[in-house]
Amino acid sequence: MDENIKTEAVEAVQPALSFWDQHRYLLLIAIAIAIAMFLVSISMALYNSSGAAQLDLSRPGYSAVTSQAVKNDSDFANYPNTGTLDKAAIDEFRGLYDTQAAKAKAVDAFSGDPLDPAALEINAPATPAQQ
């Protein structure tokens, strides 16, 4: 009897909770996950559209060449952009420029035709008339 009175009293003091009030932690977690997924999708879109993906050698498939990437170009000196422009300054620039220009032009990058169907052996097989 006393127990029933106590329960009724508690129910009278506490207002009835709605569904969302009862599951507010789940709601919080769901909203946090949704925001995180939204931000990750924006990051991935920027990563792909900006060209950063093409420079990322840590992606799968590039492990063989990752170690060959130049990580430190400290041997490429900055030319001072202030100061008088006398003969010494000009000679200094000429020396730096000639050295780096020679390095830049040393490799004829992306030359050749490795995607030629004949090189990949996916061209049409030679017919007897062509042979």
Next chain:
Amino acid sequence: MTIAKRAIIILGAILLGVMTPMSVVLAQDTPMTDAQINQIKSSCVGAKTIMAQLHANDALLRVNRGQMYESMTTKLMSRFDDRVDSNHLNSKYLVSVDQDYNDALTSFRNDYQVYEESLSSALKIDCTKEPVSFYDAVADARTKRAQVHNDVVKLNQDIDQYKSTFESFVTGLLNFTGNSN
């Protein structure tokens, strides 16, 4: 001239206009033979291995060469232009070549991205099931790689151009200071 004759002439002109490009397209788009399709199916796994290696090597080339090309402008050209400018000398020809170089560098970055996406798409195609699509995708990537090489050639030309502009500038400067002394 009667209306009927005019109509025939106009119709003839329209037909000629339509048929000429069609014949060109038909000449270019030679249908793939069954022998070639079979050849692609049998060789494409090996071809994809070569393409995957090329994909990785070109990415490395892009990173290392791109860094070098970037440094040429940020560490040398632009800084020399600034120095010339800060000495109240005429830097407009040097700046112009530097600008051309930067434009070529932007093209190089963009064209490489387009090429890489094209090659990646080709690598994703199941060549045993879609040999024609695979062949077309490889042809597309090949064209785009050639464009990247053209950009590299242009960058090298601009590097030479900047050097010759620099030497002209130095000659002018020495003549000026020699005359003023």
